[in-house]
Amino acid sequence: MSLPPEFALIARHFRPLAGEGALDLADDAAVLDIPAGRRLVIAADAMVEGVHYLPDDPPDSVGKKLLRVNLSDLAAMGATPLGYLMTTTFARGIADDWIAGFVRGLAEDQRAFGLSVLGGDTAATPGPTCLSLTILGTIAPGAVLTRAGVQVGDEIWVSGTIGDGALGLRVLQGGLPADEAGHLARRYRLPEPRLALGQAIAGLAHAGMDVSDGLVQDLGHLCRAGGCGAEIEAALAPLSPPARALVDSDPALLPVVLTGGDDYELLFSAAPGDAAAVLARAAAAGTPVTRIGRFVPGAPEVSVRGPDGAPLALSRRGWSHF
Amino acid sequence: MSLPPEFALIARHFRPLAGEGALDLADDAAVLDIPAGRRLVIAADAMVEGVHYLPDDPPDSVGKKLLRVNLSDLAAMGATPLGYLMTTTFARGIADDWIAGFVRGLAEDQRAFGLSVLGGDTAATPGPTCLSLTILGTIAPGAVLTRAGVQVGDEIWVSGTIGDGALGLRVLQGGLPADEAGHLARRYRLPEPRLALGQAIAGLAHAGMDVSDGLVQDLGHLCRAGGCGAEIEAALAPLSPPARALVDSDPALLPVVLTGGDDYELLFSAAPGDAAAVLARAAAAGTPVTRIGRFVPGAPEVSVRGPDGAPLALSRRGWSHF
Structure with missing residues (x-):
């Protein structure tokens, strides 16, 4: 029995991005340990074609931007990247080349920023491509940078x-x-x-x-x-x-x-x-x-x-x- | 200075869903601790209007289904729910009532299943509404149920x-x-x-x-x-x-x-x-x-x-x- 198209797509494009804890993207969820003495920092940002990026932006830069806008949220907390999950709802009829370029950008930035994919979901939509990424990081207790500490005179x-x-x-x-x-x-x-x-x-x-x-x-x-x-x-x-x-x-x-x-x-x-x-x-x-x-x-x-x-x-x- | 519409929407609808670690949905990321002796289990699933649910499905049931399909992934691993992040890209011109109903469904199921929202992102799309949820759970080491253990004769x-x-x-x-x-x-x-x-x-x-x-x-x-x-x-x-x-x-x-x-x-x-x-x-x-x-x-x-x-x-x- 060969893989249905959706799972063939995941195996071909996304599985090579999988890291430790991802269970090869073949299970229902990822399982991982937060290192002792660290807190989990987690955020999610979405990007929609034509809203957050331009339809003719190179696909590798779209992949990188999706990861980087989320990494920016970790940066704002003072956190260190750990991994990410991603749901991709691709516009129907999207070119396989576009997905390959998108994944290539993700792969390059995974190496650059030291993290890997843990899981996610892929579907198709009659509307524009809609991408959502959840980023995980860790931080030492006491080193968290929040918005609430502003003081008059700062x-x-x-x-x-x-x-x-x-x-x-x-x-x-x-x-x-x-x-x-x-x-x-x-x-x-x-x-x-x-x-x-x-x-x-x-x-x-x-x-x-x-x-x-x-x-x-x-x-x-x-x-x-x-x-x-x-x-x-x-x-x-x-x-x-x-x-x-x-x-x-x-x-x-x-x-x-x-x-x-x-x-x-x-x-x-x-x-x-x-x-x-x-x-x-x-x-x-x-x-x-x-x-x-x-x-x-x-x-x-x-x-x-x-x-x-x-x-x-x-x-x-x-x-x-x- | 009043809140811009996007943030007013988040404050009105989503902030009441926020739980411990969510920093009131007012920061760049959530910060939380995984209980000692537990592993983190994490998965993400998306739902698109007209693909995963019907445009005339009651909005509270759409909120519940989004949460439940993700909870089902935790169930498949043997995990206990901890919290979730959600990105909502709503079809432009969606009724505020629809969002209120969607959030009411989430609120009811948060109580039923014992978890709360940790963070997320909201945007608008010219296409159908596209919802993505990342679910977090915990599990004791050694109690993880995966797909890999199948044995002939089972x-x-x-x-x-x-x-x-x-x-x-x-x-x-x-x-x-x-x-x-x-x-x-x-x-x-x-x-x-x-x-x-x-x-x-x-x-x-x-x-x-x-x-x-x-x-x-x-x-x-x-x-x-x-x-x-x-x-x-x-x-x-x-x-x-x-x-x-x-x-x-x-x-x-x-x-x-x-x-x-x-x-x-x-x-x-x-x-x-x-x-x-x-x-x-x-x-x-x-x-x-x-x-x-x-x-x-x-x-x-x-x-x-x-x-x-x-x-x-x-x-x-x-x-x-x-």
């Missing part, structure tokens, strides 16, 4: 550069000129989960999260968690050279940078007296970090000072699916 | 009744008359995860799995895991009274019962000498079980003897999404 830090993903999406959609090196499009397609930084600042930073839906909106989440307001300066937001060039040529793009989403950088708070320690730990983790403002008493509002010193008006604060 | 057991779900789907689609009590439709919409049975037979049964894609096809998975064949008798397959009445009136429905899927019963193997112990443990778990055949030497084929004693020809063996 300085606000962000890693890497902001706005590349949102500008990259516009480049790929034809609304903006591409930079020569393709940096912006690459940043949209391939976020960089800040795992080393998250682990490095856990225990020093008071609170942290990853920026996925826009800097201003996500900073609002930290304000609500801390019961305070935030003030940031647009001029301090770290921009990559191609993002800087676009914003310089069209200042109307500044709000896109600050609210556009798809950054997957870490946003965190620390006491002003710990600034030197933050910089030292970030340098050790090989990740640039920048101070962009501070938490202030008051309502959970984010105020943004524009480059001219006046409050910057933002018509939207970030991405919402509804 | 008897084949199945819990509950077979074919109700497949017949119930046909009833709901108008292809078969409904039974007066609505049993078949209810079995399609509300599978019964056999958690108590799975825990009871772990350590006694040699191998086990849940029947989700059709009895014959799923038995084929056990054959491949054990490197042997299987012989079952159609006349021994346990049927509910309404299923029996339909098959008696139209013998062409017998293959539907044996290959139709959506059973979520446990299929397991045990040594013939352990039959009395199997029956005792199943009775203690409050779950009927029935012997339907045995594993035999040879290729991993399932042969089905029909009610007349002759081999039953099956044009399909079970459900495949591709």
